Amino acid sequence: MTSEVVTEFTVNGQAVRLDLDPRESLLDVLRERLGLTGSKKGCDHGQCGACTVHVDGRRVVSCLLPAVQVNGRSVRTIEGVAGPDGALHPLQQAFVDHDALQCGYCTPGQVMSGLACIAEGNAGADDDIREHMSGNLCRCGAYPGILAAVRAAAGRREG
């Protein structure tokens, strides 16, 4: 039996203290312990991006991150993106406006990557967006809409 590790971190601004098995991924802790099921499991191998969250402002695939490693850190998930009044973040609204989704399963990860793509300064040209959004698979093929949504939220026109 693996001994549990006390882990303290914040999720969407809320303090969390959990006794964790070191083998538990951040994704499974978010989904199975904290009820934050917006982050999705599509591969559990860091290959699809559906589980993307921000840790201390940087995007990570939460399925590959042992949850004990976020001790003392700040985690932001898709549930923490809209305003407290429910108002959509401009990127979320852009996803709706540009129909940047179909089944919706990859969408939380796409939004988290899109936020990071813009914050990293990688939304300056369409090819940059395509490249820096390519860690997030979308089997429905909503890529043109995702490109348009990130471009719009970055305040750019087509090109």
Added chain:
Amino acid sequence: MTDTEESGDRTAHPWPPVERTPRVGAREKVTGAARYGADHAPPGLAYAIPVVATAGKGRITGLDTAEAAAVPGVLLILSHLDDLGIAPAGYVMADGYAFQSLQPLLDDRIAYRGQPIALVVADTLVAAVHAAGLVRAAYDEEPFAVELDAAGTETVLQEEALPLPFLADVVVGDADGAYERSPLRVDAVYETGPQHQVPMELIGGVAEWHGDTLVVHEGTQSAGALRGGLARQLGIDPDRVQVITPYVGGGFGQKNSLQPHLAPLAVAARRLGRPVKLVLPRAHTFHAASFRPVSRHRVRLGADRSGRLLAAIHEVDQQASRRDLLPATYTEITSRLYGISSFRGRQRHVRTDVQTPGYMRAPFEHPAAFALESALDELACAAGRDPVELRLSNDAGADPVTGKPFSSRHLAACLRRGAELFGWAERPPDPGSMRETDGTLVGWGVAAGAYPVMTVPVLARLRARADGRVLAEVGGHEMGQGITTALARAVAGDLGIGVDRVDVVVGDTRVVPHHLTAGAWGTNSTLLAVHAALLELRARLGVPREGPVDVAAAVAAAGRSAPEQDGAEVVAEALTKGPGQPPEAVDRMRAGLVAPAGPEYPGHVAFSFIAHFAEVRVAPAAPRVRVSRVVSVADCGRVASPVTAEAQVRGAVVWGIGAALSEHSEVDPRFGGFVNADLADYVIPVNADVGRIEVAFVGEPDFTLNPTGVKTLGEVALVGVAPAIANAVFHATGRRPRSLPIRVEDLL
């Protein structure tokens, strides 16, 4: 309740112009609020993980679970050593419910590598995963075959093995004689490899018992099949099974039937008295569900010197499992895409040691179109004709197979409009004639596609509420294709209320029975039922058959005139089925069995059509192919929901890029199974792989087919994308791809 077959009464009930309604459910999806099957987490939840066979075929001679059982937190290990009390569910295409007839965990037989041999259940997911890795199996291995040409395969003729009229070989005229007499001939073999659907949502969900009722939360395209199949497997009344699947994280055919993990999961939940969640590891999904089988096509085309088709012969071998035969309908479209007076089709099955292959988006039509549309490109070259002109000059009037009229056919309009949008007139005919200054070769290709329009039985119930809202409860599933948007749009448009005043419930067997949603028949079939239910609702509300309705006022008035109703709502139901379908089709739908009508209907045959135009760029050093631009124009009848319809076509183009250039499930004859069983090695397109995609629709309603004028779209959208890309690769390079995916080494 109305039970209508086809209300031809369309003039009295015109459809309002369709607005660009945003996707229903988008807000829930961008905020993470949408709840998929495995998002369900009831108190006391336990976790299951399967163990799978590492032998290619044989028998389990020993299964050691002692070490696994000793892992703290492990609750249960199910295997064939146990008596699970599970009956067969039957193969979905043989009056059953499951993707294959084999139910694992019932005996010691191993039919293919990757077959589940045990199910470990534990208090926590980490304990279940750890313990599953400690289960040891010994095998008595037998020789196996996983490739079409391997020793030990068995080939059977479809019309002998599956003696059903709609599966007989298509024979029109004397195709062999006409081919021999043709001055221009093409004779080539085309092949498409095995592929997997890989929807982003993993297979899995939660099984829990509420008393003697089994409740299943799992993403599926066929809640009715899960209900009926689990009832059959567990020996309980179907009314004691509830399947809840409001959002499905992509289906593409993978989730079109009962998967074999669910019955053991239900047994585990019952034994433990706890809900159990199972999310299959991605690697397992490559063997736990169906896949697109290998298909090999010999196509012979005969034409006169101008390229007018005189004969076509299309012979197909499709990979099968040892147990089940997936009914193949490749020649259904190749016999009809063009006006070919003499056609002969032949479809065979090659039995191999795999799980039963099945449906993956445009399961037969995508490979068939790759073969036919590539051959047609070869014919255009031989005839010295422009590929668009060649297709236009071979357009069909009536259906070449039955002689019946098409309900509607606008393939020529798709080709003409697409050529215009693409700028096809600028295309130089010779391969290799478009080259950029850095040496990049550019090629333009065209291909057409068709897909049968099928219709299934649907029950729709509308509840008009005192607050002015309308709730639509419909037998269907939302896999992302936009069915809820189309339904909400239809109700709102008919009653003249805002789309935000309409709630649509799909994917819930507690509310209405559910037929499988696949074959692109979801939207047209459910719209037909909703159309009929709206007429019934208007009658019950006492309002005219058309025009805006003040729902709140009408409900209040109806409550005053019929005090036996509680005044809170007025309910109307309609049950529709395809034209000419027998009443038994409705019984089958209620039982969760498949019951599609079409594409041959009493007075006509019905197909959707599409034309794709692709531009590829082939790098000069290593000839890597990139798709820089695609134009697609579809004839899907009336467009029920423009926003989601366009998304369906764009998404299908992305699928076609994957099919043409990267997706291939690799097999190793030494080991069996599929070896690239993850999302890093099974390569689907990413954002950077996708260039510009332009989508347009003919938009001509098909009121011959049904009163809504809607045909189908989700499948036809993929048909022809891959050959358009392959033909563009030929135009760029002069090398003819005859096998998918097209690899760099094919072009060296």
